[in-house]
Amino acid sequence: MSVTKHTSVFRAVQLRKEYGKGEGLVRAVDDFNLDVAAGETLAVTGPSGCGKSTLLHLLGGLDRPTGGEVWLGGRRIDQMSERALARMRRYSVGFVFQAFHLMDELTAVENVELPVLLAGRSPRAARRRASELLEQIGLADRARHLPSALSGGQRQRVAIARALSNEPLVVLADEPTGNLDSSATMDVLRLFDNLHSVGQTLVVATHDPRIAATADRMISMRDGAFVDETRLAGGTSGRLAALVGLEG
Amino acid sequence: MLAMLAKQRAHGYQLRARLGQALGALGDEMNAGQIYVTLGRLEKAGLVVSQHSAGLPDRPDRKLYGLTAAGHQRVSEWLTEVSWPKPDLVEFHLKLVAAAAARLADPVAIVDIQRRELLRRLRDAQRAAMAEPDHSDGALLLEGVVLRLQADLRWLEACERKWIRGGSAS
Numbered sequence: 001m002s003v004t005k006h007t008s009v010f011r012a013v014q015l016r017k018e019y020g021k022g023e024g025l026v027r028a029v030d031d032f033n034l035d036v037a038a039g040e041t042l043a044v045t046g047p048s049g050c051g052k053s054t055l056l057h058l059l060g061g062l063d064r065p066t067g068g069e070v071w072l073g074g075r076r077i078d079q080m081s082e083r084a085l086a087r088m089r090r091y092s093v094g095f096v097f098q099a100f101h102l103m104d105e106l107t108a109v110e111n112v113e114l115p116v117l118l119a120g121r122s123p124r125a126a127r128r129r130a131s132e133l134l135e136q137i138g139l140a141d142r143a144r145h146l147p148s149a150l151s152g153g154q155r156q157r158v159a160i161a162r163a164l165s166n167e168p169l170v171v172l173a174d175e176p177t178g179n180l181d182s183s184a185t186m187d188v189l190r191l192f193d194n195l196h197s198v199g200q201t202l203v204v205a206t207h208d209p210r211i212a213a214t215a216d217r218m219i220s221m222r223d224g225a226f227v228d229e230t231r232l233a234g235g236t237s238g239r240l241a242a243l244v245g246l247e248g
Numbered sequence: 249m250l251a252m253l254a255k256q257r258a259h260g261y262q263l264r265a266r267l268g269q270a271l272g273a274l275g276d277e278m279n280a281g282q283i284y285v286t287l288g289r290l291e292k293a294g295l296v297v298s299q300h301s302a303g304l305p306d307r308p309d310r311k312l313y314g315l316t317a318a319g320h321q322r323v324s325e326w327l328t329e330v331s332w333p334k335p336d337l338v339e340f341h342l343k344l345v346a347a348a349a350a351r352l353a354d355p356v357a358i359v360d361i362q363r364r365e366l367l368r369r370l371r372d373a374q375r376a377a378m379a380e381p382d383h384s385d386g387a388l389l390l391e392g393v394v395l396r397l398q399a400d401l402r403w404l405e406a407c408e409r410k411w412i413r414g415g416s417a418s
Contacts, residue, residue: 209397209398213367213371
């Protein structure tokens, strides 16, 4: 197994993903280079269809690139066997989707413990881990509710807890607030902020500027390619009073 | 107005037409007098020079106006200035129109600068909002700030789309 010299969690090198051929060729991701440091929150933004979801799928091993390399935790994953890739996804990556993708027949706590059970841990350990996570996201009292009895924001928090259940190297979230109202979005942002403070690496594809604004770094994509990078951490622009018009 | 002169010198009435084209219906609300008063002030400030055209009556609208070196300098500075939260959409819009017309700067780059600034402000407001207790008065005010910034950012997206496609239809 080859190991990179980099300390980055994620690394994409000249990543390409093409669909179709000839006239109908679409370059969904076009010669993309990326490094994500451990503990970093990265937002990938751009208009819909710019390739940010495809990029996320390639990074998480849900899809294979047409060319280039993907490294996760020092291992090259784009050439792994299906079996190894499935294992890697189970242990190293947590996915969060716009439409939550919870199992409707399972309660909140059962949804969260499922990946732990699939990873071969004992039912007892799985339940303990799931309860712990629900506690962390402030939904311990909803543990035995079915998803249908939860609000959108609560469902998404359960989905985030599920993504964290096997202590992944990285959480990949694809438009996590796309279906949420303003206050539920705030809850998810607070949760991401907590994850960030405990050092969880997080990559979020989003066109929600509130998520982009709270990330450490934001990259913009257009037509599958990298167009701009902004570091938002640290350099605050000024005083809040000026924002509300109390100051010049 | 200075920026409208950056592309080439113009008579007062041409300047009016350029502004009218850039502003659409909003431009109709501007009267001609305002333009000549402003031009007079800019001339006094040394940013604009005027020239009589031979054979034409000595009226302000018949003069040919152009930028001095100081005027050009002022325009370049103005294009890259970030002026928010005073939500002067007209001014920002004119920056993009003028930058594209006179090829002084890439309008998309100006949008990028502005977006970065707005995202920083959104970040500050969002952080402050997350720190407020739910349903507090302070949280409500900050929600207003966040929503306004989001609206501004959406408008910047529209600006970006337009100027990437090659800019003004005129």
